[in-house]
Amino acid sequence: SQQGEEDPQALSIQEGENATMNCSYKTSINNLQWYRQNSGRGLVHLILIRSNEREKHSGRLRVTLDTSKKSSSLLITASRAADTASYFCATKISSGSARQLTFGSGTQLTVLP
């Protein structure tokens, strides 16, 4: 079953605007990761935030993590048309030896030129 739920399901913005996507999860995690998927392609890793971190930056990306609320957000600043893609959060659970990721439902971002 999918652990993560993302909102919004779809987001359409103008180039230059910021895009914010949210992810909620249910169980304790070791880390949370964000991935991007262009249509019909594989996933590309964007950023990983560990459970003891609250905020992380990478270029135009800013990720926050609130473990008390079991939620994360991904902010893309100064968006570009090339940012158009689906964005997924994925969690790595804390318990056991499981190494697989559990993916959220995804947000389809459209950046209009």
Added chain:
Amino acid sequence: GAVVSQHPSRVICKSGTSVKIECRSLDFQATTMFWYRQFPKKSLMLMATSNEGSKATYEQGVEKDKFLINHASLTLSTLTVTSAHPEDSSFYICSAAKPGGNTEAFFGQGTRLTVV
């Protein structure tokens, strides 16, 4: 970054035939690889965990005789869709993580399977 190569990227097959999809880690050894299925505009659903040198671990509801997984070497896992039916048409993606556990996963390019 590390590279995972998946082949083929697209395949069309007739109902009743079998299709093999390969997933290779090109620059690291992967004792564990993962196979996902993705429906249009949906998230990734984990099908099975492929373990080098041992049997794959399948998720609940995934038929192991339908989706055969072989992980014969540290750099190659294969998924064979046996006796394919139109409802097996989907996008299949593999991933692998470097040894060490809590790091990012690297994904193949995906395979679009169409069963006619």
